[in-house]
Amino acid sequence: MRITLLTVPDCPNAPLVRERIGQALDGRTPEVELVEVTDEAQAARLGMTGSPTVLVDGTDPFAVPGAAASVSCRLYRSPDGRVEGAPSLADLQRALYVAKAGEDSDCPPMDAAGRGGRGRLAPVSGGLRAMQQAILRSFATTGQAPEPADLEQVADPSGRDLREILADLAAEDFLTLDDQGRIRAAYPFSATPTAHRLHLADGTEAWAMCAIDALGVPDMLGTDAVITSADPVTGETVTVTSTGGHMTWRPTTAVVYVGQRSCTGPAADIACGALNFFTSGRTARSWAEQHPDFTGKAIDQTRAEALGRSVFGSLLTQAEPARPSGNPAAVKTERQHGRERG
Incomplete structure (x- = not known):
């Protein structure tokens, strides 16, 4: 893995990025190459769209489509919605995990949640984000997928048919539908029981x-x-208790296996x-040996938590809010985020 940090001279955010890269590497040893960029021609040649820019194996994992080469300051939105002058630790951990997974597999990495690192937040256009967020709010309130009739008012402002919006979300793998067009899952939620x-x-x-x-x-x-949840090998229960943003795992040896078929x-x-x-790395390895059709590896609790936060933490904070529909699902997460975010 090759990590390059592109900055303008004396960039005030460069030390913070280097510190977070070191934390994200967590004992791994890839060297970080620092390159100072002095003009926009050099920025365009190297792929810098603001200072600092992090490249992993020559690619910017935080690239914004259409962003121009620039030697100005660059801002990043963290999973909790804050704007900072450096990628968050969680986002860096995710980017480095994706790069490492790509080295270990013949497939492009799924980023532990699909979409090859493109994220789980649907675009605003075509009413997709409003619909996605309304569906997630319904799951959060009822534990179940909303009925199509409950979503008609969410579709109305877009001027599009509800079925078209749901089909677009399914085509881009933001959700899955059954043969009747009903919602089977909307990541991170499932409409049917899982482990x-x-x-x-x-x-x-x-x-x-x-x-x-x-975890997200x-x-x-x-x-x-x-x-x-339950260890697929032993059947033993794994419990993760999240209190005030801190997670406690039982047993303390528990890990998460991340792979794809x-x-x-x-x-x-x-x-x-x-x-x-x-329950442990040992049982994860045992499962992997029994399922050679999957390729992947076990990751520790810190990395698993960071992946969950970075993939799903901002799905309901970067809003194009859905209009109230009379359904209690529409109000729960605003209330929760008001309490959590201040």
Whole structure:
């Protein structure tokens, strides 16, 4: 893995980026090359769209489509919605994990949740984000997928048919639909039981698609939660209790295995079956040996938590809010984020 840090001379945010890269590497030893960029021609040649820019194996994992080469200061939005002069530690951990996964696999990395690092937040255009967020709020309130009739008013402002919006979201793997067009899953939630049970602080119970999805839910909703799952090898219970943003794991040796079955397809089909909690690295390795159709590895608790936060933490903070529909699902997460964010 090759890491390059592009900055203008005396960039005030360069020390912070270097510190966070060191923390994200967590004992790994790739060297970080520092390159000072002095003009826009050099910035264009190297791929710098503001200072600082981090390149991993020559690619900017935080690139914004259409951003021009620049020697001005660059700002980054962290998973909790804050704007900073450096990528967050969670986002750096995710980017470096993706790069390492790519070295270990013939497939482009799925980034532990599909979409090859493109993120789980639907675009605003065509009413996609408003619909995605309305669906997630319904899951957060009821533990179940909303009925199509409950979503008609969300579709109205876009001027598009509800079925078209849902089909677009499914085509881009923001959700999955059954043969009747009903919502089967909207990452991180599942409409049907899975191995990963969520118990939210207000009493709502829901299912997560996979271990990483489950770990992202408390931050996404700004709430305390208890996650319960089972080691697929031993059947022993794994419990993760999230209180005030801090997670406590039982047993303390628990890990998460992150893998995928093939290079293409919805994450629900090719990755979620491998994204599991295990009581220890030993049982994770045992499972991997029994499932050679999946490629991946076990990651520790810190990295698993960071992946969950970085993939799902901002899904309901970067809003194009859905209009109130009379459904209580539309108000819960605003209330929670008001409490959590201040």
